[in-house]
């Protein structure tokens with residue numbers, strides 16, 4: 001019930017939430033939630049009747065727009081028919097969704113485990129790998145620093161970005177080794193593409209050989225909230241080759257970058273790479289129902305025909321999620337939204353690049369399809385950022401949050417990434433005019449960061 005209906009003011013609702021709920025990934029005392037009451041297409045509406053264009057899709061989940069009618073109708077219809085049955089039973093809707101998935105997933109991924117969140121999908125992936133390689137003792141997993149793989153114990157450890165620091169002290173999940181990213185704007189090797197020989201990919205080979213006992217490499221083919229790092233074209237094919245040469249699996253975490261976001265059904269499709277395992281969530285139901293997927297290749301599937309599979313939960317393969325998933329794929333196909341993301345992405349990229357020309361505090365603009373980062377810097381020449389990981393963890397208001405707040409005050413929601421970039425990842429239904437309007441708002445809001453940036457010739 002909204003605050004109105006409960007006799008509470010919007011301010012009171014916000015306070016109730018602050019006092020009784022955790023938000024997470026922040027100092028809780030800094031949480032002052034805007035209370036949303038309605039969603040419609042590109043827009044969210046708060047308790048005070050203010051509307052916000054969602055320029056990040058919460059982020060990158062509500063790919064087909066808020067309250068997508070087709071998906072919601074499918075959920076309602078399924079609820080009327082069979083709202084829930086345990087995972088050990090089959091359902092017709094689960095069989096239909098499994099057939100539908102085959103139309104869009106990389107062709108080698110033909111066995112599916114369903115769960116409820118991206119974190120769980122990654123948990124399932126690493127448990128599968130470790131079980132598969134148990135006899136050989138290949139239990140280590142390689143992950144990258146600029147990554148986010150989830151909030152559970154194991155996936156926090158897989159995560160490379162500062163969100164892992166606090167949980168690390170609990171020693172939650174041993175055996176994860178982090179490696180540098182294909183982050184050309186701040187190359188960890190101090191090199192420049194293409195002269196670098198894609199050292200970041202070759203380093204993975206080095207790490208695998210020196211670590212030994214590596215069962216898998218997990219990576220986001222295009223990094224999401226940790227900075228939208230788009231790798232050079234050679235990177236992903238080479239990493240797949242390296243995992244094969246070293247007898248390990250490649251896990252593609254497409255929880256955020258999948259579902260048309262980068263202008264292909266899945267980000268790996270941009271480079272024709274077929275991972276051994278793919279995990280995905282968010283856009284799988286257009287964000288309208290919690291659902292995630294761990295899809296595996298034939299080798300892994302055959303192994304578990306005769307070996308225990310230590311995954312599954314009460315709500316795995318929930319019928320409402322299956323119905324939402326079918327409807328979402330139908331919507332992506334009906335609207336041609338994957339191709340549209342590729343086409344509109346060119347316009348969005350061009351408009352964001354103009355911001356870099358105009359604003360001294362914009363250090364880098366990078367992305368693919370409808371997934372972009374605008375990285376802010378205090379000094380464009382030295383690339384010194386406004387904020388550090390320590391600032392983020394200490395609860396200091398970050399420059400990206402200040403710019404995002406300014407945009408919010410002008411009616412556009414944009415997600416602040418960890419630590420120095422804004423994530424632009426609108427629903428794929430966005431129009432060209434709405435892109436222009438939101439970029440114009442960002443243009444104005446960047447005055448906030450410009451005013452604190454160093455003057456650089």
Ligand SMILES: Cc1ncc(COP(=O)(O)O)c(C=O)c1O
Pocket residue numbers: 116117118119120122148149150151220224225253254255256257281282
């Ligand atoms: C790349 C990536 N992996 C995993 C996750 C975790 O997904 P969830 O929040 O659904 O557990 C996220 C969430 O943002 C993500 O972006």
